[in-house]
Amino acid sequence: MRAASGKNYFELFGLPVSFDVDADDLTLRYRELQRHVHPDKFANASDQERRLSLQMTALVNEAFQTLKDPVRRGRYLLDLRGIDMGEETDTAMDPAFLMEQMELRENLDEIRQADNPGKQLAELANQIDQRMLEKIVQLRGALNLDSSKETSRARNLVREMQFLQKMHHEIDNLEEELT
Amino acid sequence: MALFQISEPGQSPAPHERRYAVGIDLGTTNSLVACLRNGVAETLPDESGRHLLPSVVHYRSNGKEPVVGYEAVAVAHEDPLNTIASVKRLMGRGIEDVRQLGKSLPYEFIRGDTAMLRLRTVVGERTPVEISAEILKKLKARASESLSAEITDAVITVPAYFDDAQRQATKDAARLAGLTVLRLLNEPTAAAIAYGLDKNPQGVYAVYDLGGGTFDISLLRLNRGIFEVIATAGDSALGGDDMDHAIAEWIMQQANIADDADHRQMRRLLRDARVAKEALTRSERVSLNIDCGKGNSWQGELSRDRLNALIDSLIDRTLSPSRRALRDAGVTTREVDGVVLVGGATRIPRVREKVAQFFGREPLADIDPDKVVALGAALQADILIGNKREEEMLLLDVIPLSLGIEIMGGMVEKIIRRNTTIPVSKSQNFTTFKDGQTALLIHVLQGERELVSDCRSLARFELRGIPPMTAGAARIRVTFQIDADGLLSVSAQEQTTGVASSVVVKPSYGLTDSEIERMLRESIMHASADDVVRKLREQQIDADRLMEAVRAALAADSALLEAKERSDIEDGLKKLEAMRNGEDAEAIKQAIKSLDQTTQTFAQRRMDENIRKALAGHKLEEFDAARDKTP
Numbered sequence: 148m149r150a151a152s153g154k155n156y157f158e159l160f161g162l163p164v165s166f167d168v169d170a171d172d173l174t175l176r177y178r179e180l181q182r183h184v185h186p187d188k189f190a191n192a193s194d195q196e197r198r199l200s201l202q203m204t205a206l207v208n209e210a211f212q213t214l215k216d217p218v219r220r221g222r223y224l225l226d227l228r229g230i231d232m233g234e235e236t237d238t239a240m241d242p243a244f245l246m247e248q249m250e251l252r253e254n255l256d257e258i259r260q261a262d263n264p265g266k267q268l269a270e271l272a273n274q275i276d277q278r279m280l281e282k283i284v285q286l287r288g289a290l291n292l293d294s295s296k297e298t299s300r301a302r303n304l305v306r307e308m309q310f311l312q313k314m315h316h317e318i319d320n321l322e323e324e325l326t
Numbered sequence: 327m328a329l330f331q332i333s334e335p336g337q338s339p340a341p342h343e344r345r346y347a348v349g350i351d352l353g354t355t356n357s358l359v360a361c362l363r364n365g366v367a368e369t370l371p372d373e374s375g376r377h378l379l380p381s382v383v384h385y386r387s388n389g390k391e392p393v394v395g396y397e398a399v400a401v402a403h404e405d406p407l408n409t410i411a412s413v414k415r416l417m418g419r420g421i422e423d424v425r426q427l428g429k430s431l432p433y434e435f436i437r438g439d440t441a442m443l444r445l446r447t448v449v450g451e452r453t454p455v456e457i458s459a460e461i462l463k464k465l466k467a468r469a470s471e472s473l474s475a476e477i478t479d480a481v482i483t484v485p486a487y488f489d490d491a492q493r494q495a496t497k498d499a500a501r502l503a504g505l506t507v508l509r510l511l512n513e514p515t516a517a518a519i520a521y522g523l524d525k526n527p528q529g530v531y532a533v534y535d536l537g538g539g540t541f542d543i544s545l546l547r548l549n550r551g552i553f554e555v556i557a558t559a560g561d562s563a564l565g566g567d568d569m570d571h572a573i574a575e576w577i578m579q580q581a582n583i584a585d586d587a588d589h590r591q592m593r594r595l596l597r598d599a600r601v602a603k604e605a606l607t608r609s610e611r612v613s614l615n616i617d618c619g620k621g622n623s624w625q626g627e628l629s630r631d632r633l634n635a636l637i638d639s640l641i642d643r644t645l646s647p648s649r650r651a652l653r654d655a656g657v658t659t660r661e662v663d664g665v666v667l668v669g670g671a672t673r674i675p676r677v678r679e680k681v682a683q684f685f686g687r688e689p690l691a692d693i694d695p696d697k698v699v700a701l702g703a704a705l706q707a708d709i710l711i712g713n714k715r716e717e718e719m720l721l722l723d724v725i726p727l728s729l730g731i732e733i734m735g736g737m738v739e740k741i742i743r744r745n746t747t748i749p750v751s752k753s754q755n756f757t758t759f760k761d762g763q764t765a766l767l768i769h770v771l772q773g774e775r776e777l778v779s780d781c782r783s784l785a786r787f788e789l790r791g792i793p794p795m796t797a798g799a800a801r802i803r804v805t806f807q808i809d810a811d812g813l814l815s816v817s818a819q820e821q822t823t824g825v826a827s828s829v830v831v832k833p834s835y836g837l838t839d840s841e842i843e844r845m846l847r848e849s850i851m852h853a854s855a856d857d858v859v860r861k862l863r864e865q866q867i868d869a870d871r872l873m874e875a876v877r878a879a880l881a882a883d884s885a886l887l888e889a890k891e892r893s894d895i896e897d898g899l900k901k902l903e904a905m906r907n908g909e910d911a912e913a914i915k916q917a918i919k920s921l922d923q924t925t926q927t928f929a930q931r932r933m934d935e936n937i938r939k940a941l942a943g944h945k946l947e948e949f950d951a952a953r954d955k956t957p
Binding site: 205209 | 874
């Protein structure tokens with residue numbers, strides 16, 4: 148019998164390894180798994196089972212968060228293919244993307260100084276969401292074609308999307324500061 | 327009084343016997359204990375029929391036990407330094423935090439060995455943990471008497487916005503009081519259970535909980551008996567107490583009482599302020615007759631309008647966390663299907679008015695806001711102790727504050743973000759920066775800000791036993807785990823050699839295990855009893871718990887075992903049972919350990935089986951969901 152903890156996140160949820168995940172189906176599976184492994188179901192059990200339940204629930208939570216989010220899911224698929232994201236060593240990015248990023252960042256700095264930043268922030272967040280959606284479509288295409296060229300394109304896309312997510316976080320933080 | 331339920335040797339309690347576990351609301355102002363009896367959750371009264379226990383402890387000289395509750399309240403203004411109220415505000419706090427809380431707390435604080443503060447009393451120094459334990463002991467005794475059984479298992483509620491140190495302090499207090507904590511349950515979540523929101527098919531609910539000293543807002547999504555907390559926010563130092571202070575300050579101004587009023591006078595003023603505040607929930611105005619000391623007095627009047635003006639800014643302070651929770655949850659007030667009010671301070675008409683205005687709907691307040699949390703905790707306790715219910719229910723809660731570690735330049739790197747569903751674990755790789763380095767220090771912080779100095783220090787973890795290597799060669803994988811109580815633990819392993827490092831915890835505001843052990847030995851409750859008897863009893867309780875768990879597992883899933891495996895487990899049970907009926911605590915401990923080892927594979931298979939069942943059952947659910955959608 149193979150230990151559940153040895154499964155990858157897709158296997159844990161009984162899903163095929165693919166970028167295409169139905170969000171509603173995933174949530175349903177998540178809830179069912181929680182109903183069966185959550186520590187509240189083992190409050191009365193032996194230390195051994197309580198420990199296992201804690202580990203398993205943490206794993207289910209982490210797997211759910213990873214599979215739910217397209218960027219993390221994409222990154223995880225690349226992990227499974229043995230692709231190193233190389234964040235610490237490889238800082239080369241597509242120059243066009245970097246330019247775009249710098250522009251967005253400048254916008255954000257300007258908004259920080261603006262008189263009524265709320266509306267502008269929302270617009271900027273919208274812009275980023277839009278770009279994110281485009282990239283999700285591209286990423287789906289790249290990941291579904293399992294060639295080394297496409298894999299390397301997927302890797303770049305994931306890295307760009309991580310940048311966008313970080314920008315989004317900064318916008319959220321600024322919104323919070325302002326309210 | 328039959329306190330202990332002891333079965334005859336060789337007999338375990340009948341399996342169908344209903345077990346009792348209680349829910350405890352350890353509040354800033356009042357505490358309650360509740361239990362499920364005959365299918366109904368009810369709070370348990372004292373011998374005079376009073377349900378609330380004021381969270382006040384009075385320490386007495388000449389070796390008398392401390393008094394707790396109304397008796398302590400009665401002497402508070404005579405002996406303010408030895409009468410501790412609102413101790414919850416001090417849990418998991420350091421002396422600097424208390425300075426920030428201001429002069430409002432009329433006690434003598436002292437700095438201990440750790441940053442955890444201590445209070446000087448007539449019986450010596452006491453930590454907030456020990457003081458809280460006195461309240462819990464009182465509730466435990468009340469429950470044991472009401473239910474004619476020794477009560478050891480409890481669900482204890484904490485504000486959702488409590489940080490790790492405050493949660494740990496609460497759990498330590500329970501341990502000192504001789505209670506096993508089945509779960510630390512967030513107060514708003516407990517209230518949602520009490521309202522039976524699980525019976526609603528689905529929807530998003532907000533729980534607005536303004537207590538004596540803390541404010542919480544939680545947003546929950548309900549779906550087929552699953553309570554999913556989607557965001558929580560709050561202020562763990564804001565509550566009805568602050569309103570009392572605002573009123574007291576106003577009285578001082580009006581009555582020309584100097585700022586340097588002594589402890590006794592301050593206590594009297596706060597009491598008068600509270601009485602006035604409570605009276606104004608029913609009437610439009612209240613007359614005041616204030617003792618100004620030295621035989622002087624002041625007469626005046628406080629109107630509800632004036633009160634509103636005094637407390638409006640405090641109520642407004644609850645709205646910004648409310649906005650944050652909504653934003654984190656990604657819902658607007660319009661998408662909220664209901665609002666539940668919890669906590670004594672939500673009785674104040676102005677609070678209700680503002681909440682209704684904010685959410686654009688009338689809040690629910692049909693359950694007594696003082697009792698609702700304890701009732702919900704009792705329901706959860708009953709489920710956790712293993713009593714079956716008709717409808718299945720499951721709580722999925724979140725961590726209220728982000729968790730991070732200190733990196734270069736006094737900055738914090740977030741490891742686990744706030745509002746992440748718990749339990750959760752995250753790993754991070756570290757390396758050494760010196761040749762042959764064998765130890766590493768990790769500073770864990772909680773909070774949303776970027777600078778270490780703006781976050782709350784939780785603990786310093788020292789990893790020892792790293793195999794000596796050249797600088798940068800070691801790969802130490804550190805795992806941060808948050809359990810279902812919202813409590814953090816840390817483990818570490820060097821990846822290239824697989825050597826586990828030992829983790830030595832220095833809690834910033836907490837107690838070490840040895841300090842708790844010492845307190846247990848010293849505590850009055852145990853001083854009279856023999857330490858050996860206590861240890862034996864603890865092991866016996868653990869043994870009973872394990873044997874019951876293993877027997878239940880065998881009854882349910884013995885098909886997962888081969889004959890030899892099964893007989894090994896049965897042998898282990900027999901050995902433990904024999905030891906349990908002996909007098910040797912250490913031998914019982916060893917037998918527990920041994921049985922726990924023997925059941926390792928079994929536990930793993932049962933967990934795998936659970937996962938298989940979850941996904942098999944999923945098909946049916948899917949079918950149901952599809953059918954629901956069909957008109």
